[in-house]
């Protein structure tokens with residue numbers, strides 16, 4: 001069967017996207033540099049946690065519409081869904097997008113559609129256009145190039161891939177329309193046409209907006225702690241105002257989207273993006289502040305009881321009910337607390353993963369029973385409504401007790 005669509009990158013976004021397209025009877029080849037990922041998918045299995053994805057992948061593989069490989073093949077549509085992390089200095093790293101594109105250049109032919117879905121700094125699509133045409137000048141004006149960011153929520157990806165509106169920006173009008181007709185086959189949400197630069201910026205702005213709003217809540221939580229006000233009650237009351245909607249504070253901001261994407265704007269426009277940059281600082285500071293609070297609480301305990309406390313750190317993931325630890329503030333806090341440990345007992349709890357190469361994990365029920373201090377870092381469902389001894393000290397940074 002002829003390959004119609006090639007997806008490059010089979011992670012949290014590329015795999016569900018490939019599976020969705022294949023489930024419509026389109027012949028998809030998913031490409032990943034990780035041989036283990038490729039083998040797992042070709043067995044009809046998945047390597048990530050995402051509801052419903054396993055059945056869709058296993059059916060699409062069994063029916064022959066979806067297969068994986070470490071090498072791309074010629075197709076009509078190419079989707080680039082590789083990581084776009086930042087480097088040490090918070091500058092975006094588009095080397096994965098470049099590598100993926102270089103691998104596709106020899107395969108491109110007249111009439112093909114090339115789409116970047118990876119979250120990308122402004123101008124990335126134009127850079128890839130230059131890269132393609134510098135090697136294959138005969139393709140100039142003969143292929144379609146567009147940018148279409150992904151805005152799904154992990155844990156609800158299969159639903160949101162279909163239902164969410166999409167912003168689609170081609171390098172020219174023909175590319176925008178070509179990409180819209182491609183997505184129309186799989187997406188029920190509205191498809192909004194724009195240019196590539198606006199589509200790139202749109203994704204960055206969506207996450208920067210969330211980051212700034214969370215920073216406001218996190219700053220409030222620090223002020224309220226000093227002012228002896230319950231921040232959760234305060235926010236609940238303030239939100240009774242018909243035009244106020246303050247988000248919930250937490251122990252920082254994590255994940256490889258909200259905690260990363262604002263830097264793509266700040267690194268390019270440092271003088272102009274003061275608020276966006278400050279929001280990042282506030283959210284990072286909140287994690288540091290939490291680690292300091294834990295340290296203080298441990299000292300208080302030791303002074304009061306004449307012995308070192310046993311401390312349970314509840315949750316490592318970057319948000320509730322997932323196994324993803326990328327850029328996780330809870331993980332950062334656990335690392336900081338352990339670094340300053342002086343032969344004390346710490347129970348690290350993360351019910352969504354079985355083992356970790358750095359942290360020794362403890363079952364949450366044992367940790368809750370044994371600990372003198374319980375620190376709620378992530379509001380996992382397992383931590384809700386648990387019985388805690390009244391003598392136990394509780395630090396609740398995620399509002400699970402409120």
Ligand SMILES: NC(=O)c1ccc[n+]([C@@H]2O[C@H](COP(=O)([O-])OP(=O)(O)OC[C@H]3O[C@@H](n4cnc5c(N)ncnc54)[C@H](O)[C@@H]3O)[C@@H](O)[C@H]2O)c1
Nearest residue numbers: 009010011012013014032033082083084099100118119150
């Ligand atoms: N995960 C999310 O919730 C989310 C949401 C919106 C946007 N995004 C964006 O989507 C993009 C992909 O994110 P993800 O979460 O799927 O990443 P991921 O790390 O889960 O998966 C990326 C995959 O790409 C593979 N890869 C890397 N370089 C490759 C190459 N040259 N050729 C083939 N495969 C290659 C990796 O092995 C990995 O399996 C990123 O830009 C991310 O910012 C992610």
